[in-house]
Each structure stands twice: as C-alpha cells, then as structure tokens.
C-alpha cells in the first residue's frame with residue numbers, strides 16, 4: 735500500500751493500524767474532519783466503494799507483520815457499526831491470524847439503533863474487540879442533535895445505551911468529546927462520570943473520535 739491518491743481501507747498513523755471500512759455515517763457533525771479533508775496522514779479515506787473482506791485482509795496481511803503495532807482500530811471516514819457484520823468478520827479474522835493485536839472500535843455509539851435486535855456489544859466482545867472509544871458531543875438530545883445532526887431518531891439515547899452495554903459486556907470503554915465552543919464540557923463530563931467510564935476531551939483538530 736502506498737500514499738497515492740487511491741482510497742484506502744487500511745492505513746496507519748504513529749504506531750496504530752486503522753481500518754476505514756465504510757464512509758456511511760448516521761451523523762453529520764458540523765465539525766467532522768471529512769467535511770474539510772480527503773484523508774489523514776497522506777492517506778485518501780474517501781472510498782469510492784466499500785471494501786470487501788478479501789481486500790481488507792490482503793492489506794492487513796501486508797501491513798500487520800511489518801512491525802509491532804500497538805493496536806488495530808476501526809476508525810475512518812464513517813461509522814464502523816454501519817457495517818456490523820463486516821466489522822465482526824474482520825475482527826475475527828484479525829484475532830485468528832494476528833492473535834496479539836488488540837482491537838479497538840472508535841464509534842459514534844449508534845450501534846444499537848443501526849442494528850436493531852442485535853446484541854452489539856456482546857458480539858463485538860465475542861469477535862475479539864477489546865476496547866471502544868465512543869464520541870458524545872452533547873449533554874442532552876437537543877445539543878447533541880445540534881452538533882451532530884444525526885439522520886436517525888433516538889441517536890443520543892442510542893449512544894448512552896451503547897456506552898452502558900459496552901461496559902456491561904466487558905469492553906474497555908472511553909467516552910470522548912470534541913472541544914468545540916458550543917459544547918458544555920462540565921455537563922458532558924458529569925453524564926460520563928455517572929456512566930462510570932473515563933472521559934477525554936479531544937482538541938478540535940482532525941476528527942477521529
């Protein structure tokens with residue numbers, strides 16, 4: 735893989751490998767990095783079509799043995815749980831072939847709303863996902879909708895549901911929020927504290943939950 739203009743599903747930054755499995759997202763955050771850039775680190779993340787498992791695993795077979803990566807992260811220009819089955823299949827493949835690689839999911843937390851009737855957190859855990867970083871950019875439904883402009887109903891509640899269930903399923907959970915002027919960080923932090931998981935404020939620079 736090289737840093738030409740071709741869109742990529744597998745890329746890397748610092749010591750982590752990232753998987754850009756979809757450009758679909760159930761949010762349309764006004765601050766989303768993809769509104770301003772075509773990628774990060776010289777990689778083009780604007781997919782022209784969603785990758786197949788064969789395409790992703792072929793790239794991973796080249797990339798993962800190249801060095802000692804600290805983790806493999808589902809994080810790109812879209813919401814990974816939009817393709818839940820593909821995500822799970824890819825995670826299982828990674829655990830089968832590169833057992834030591836810790837897997838993280840960066841998500842907007844809409845997994846239960848996007849996959850009704852599924853046990854999303856348990857399925858992630860069973861597939862080998864170790865941790866998740868959930869984006870929560872609002873202290874209530876109103877502010878969340880203003881900042882993130884979801885195209886599904888109940889997005890804010892779905893995000894809280896995902897955080898609770900991911901923790902209960904035994905995933906390591908972290909919640910983050912982007913430092914945008916409109917965000918009331920103390921209020922978001924209070925909600926996250928109540929959920930009993932760590933909270934991290936991210937600077938308003940290149941996306942990435």
Ligand code: SF4
Nearest residue numbers: 759761762763766842
């Ligand atoms: S910042 Fe994340 S959740 Fe928001 S629109 Fe972009 S990809 Fe979707």
